[in-house]
Amino acid sequence: MSHKRTDTPALPQRRKLMQGAAALAGMSAIGLPALSFAQNKPIRVGMPTILSGRVAQLGLSSRNAVMIEVEKFNAAGGFGGRKIEMVVRDSKGQPQEAARVARELVNSEGCELLLDAEASSGAFAVHEVARDLGVFCIHTNSETSSLTADPKLRIPNAFRCARQGIHDAIVGGAYAAQVAKEKGLTRWMSCSPDYAYGRDTTAEFFQYAKHFNKDIEVTGDIWVKLFQADYSEAITRLVQGRPQAIYSCLWGGDLSSFIEQGNIYALFKERQFFAVNMADYTVLSVVKNVPPGLNSGNRYLRSVPHTEANDAWAEAYQAKNKELPTNWAWQNAAGINFLTAAIQKANSVDGAKLADALRGLTIDSPFGSNGKITMRADDQTIVDYAVAWGELQNKEPYMPTPLIGDWQQIVELETEWKKSKGWA
């Protein structure tokens, strides 16, 4: 009997074994590939940017820079086998379109993260989408300081990896004050585009120029329309005003036209010109006659910072894209580098975990003033990137003797500026 008892359970055991084998076979056929698919599912990153219209080249350079870094990340195995897949969409430079595209990228395209490569107007719109959907987002092109400086706007899931207007203004102001002392420049005028960026940037530049040199007097300001074709009337007003130095935050084709037209009026003869946006290859490569006495902030130059890493990055970008990088290009390369570093640190692509990992994160970077850049924890924006001003020349290195901004000084003055705004 006992023998029978011991034998009879053997049948169900064998049946169970067979059932288990069948189930395993079934899993192999259906379940395991599904599991494997989940592990290899790409990490879709949505990227709204400007791919058409007058500033399309900036959006295209943003995409180009990102793709180089993504290819490197994927070639190195990605995140546990999961590769990054960029989903790039054109906002046409319109804020409402940027918001729509960003929402669609998350809701319809299955993007888990956003790399927002919009200019300021679009970035503020995407920021509200990030707030609404709670999606992790890195803004890579907005330089408007309030985006991250104003606590009312700040959200835990959004970061900025772009230069800030206030940082440029502090370094620019210090540099301008120094040149003004050396050359005895007291009478200043400005000619900038008539919109929020132009007005804010000009005001901040003069605020710090006067902070460092009390003798600077602004005797006139001229506001021109964005994308204006002819600057003759503005130039003649500058000529009539007889300033010793002129500041401008015109950019791109507008700045190029202004310089070409100013040259034929001899506007820059025996006069110093401070154009924060001049030192970008898109402008430098098309302006035939860079006038003497032209000073600029560094947008992107392969020689600022003057390191092998920066030069190699520019070389790789140029080899791949047959063009030189732009300011937007380095910011987006750094943005995706921060994202991949945060993924590795958090060991996750969950937005909240990524945000925790990114706050205060320091990475090696060709764009850092000391080879590193940091995502500052308290306002979720980058610091320690190379901010410089210097006099320009016609050929490489376009800015032979840059004055690199001192980050201790920048942070001190930035904190005071925030306090004056009630933001700190």
Added chain:
Amino acid sequence: MNPTELFECVTSLSCIVTQTSTGLIVGALLFLVATGLTLIFGVLGVINFAHGSLYMLGAYLGLTGYRMTGSFLLATLIAGAGVGLFALLFERFFMRRVYNADVLMQLLVCYAFILILDDAVKLIWGAEFQSMGMPDAFQAPPLFVGGGIIPLFYLVLIAAAAVIALVLWYVLTKTRTGKIVRAAAHNPTMTSALGLNTNLIYAGVFACGGVLAGMAGALAAPVRSMSPGMGFSILIESFIVTVIGGMGSVSGALVGALLIGLVRSFGSIGFPSFVEGIMFLAMALILVLKPSGLMGREPRV
């Protein structure tokens, strides 16, 4: 507003010279574009909304011509001829089909071409802005007249625009071709009944408008950067000029363009934040007081 500065300017010879020359150059380029627009409207009775794109095409062709030949004169002629040819084909294959259609249909055809040309420019010349740079021949210090500044290149531009205006005036008023064109504009049915080929006249006028816009684009290229979509702003200003001068009137285009140029130039001294507003205000006033424009024909009752 700075009315004091404006008063000081109009009482100072140097300021008057500088601002007047600036106004003339703005007006001269505007005249070249607007006169093509108004000529096409006057003869064909259609508004070429793609006219700004012809200006853009001229600038880019001028850039390529200059890079190929190194001669600014040749570059301008290449741009004029190239855009004239393009305008001819555009008229023959597309615009001709919508002459009798609703204005909305004409607008759609033109708008389609604006988009196509913007993208074509992007594909051929790239999305980034381009600059021709000042030709070596004109890299000279500006002239000082009565203490005012007049750039040498702008004198050349004003002279070129004046020559083109004179040629246009002579052809339209003193030659048989001009008489035929004016006849076609006045009464196309009768012109056709007299055995004249109105299709040829239409194509010729459209091509002529293209030549003028193309040359304007090339003439402006040394001082204005180029980018896809650059034709839009000049199109708006050209419409203001044609409304002020009178739709279909070449002399009206000249008066309107110079007026706008001077308003911009002196307005920027006295009313720097309201220069655009002054232009539109002038247009609104003309529309109210003389709807046919300063030099336009009054409609027959």
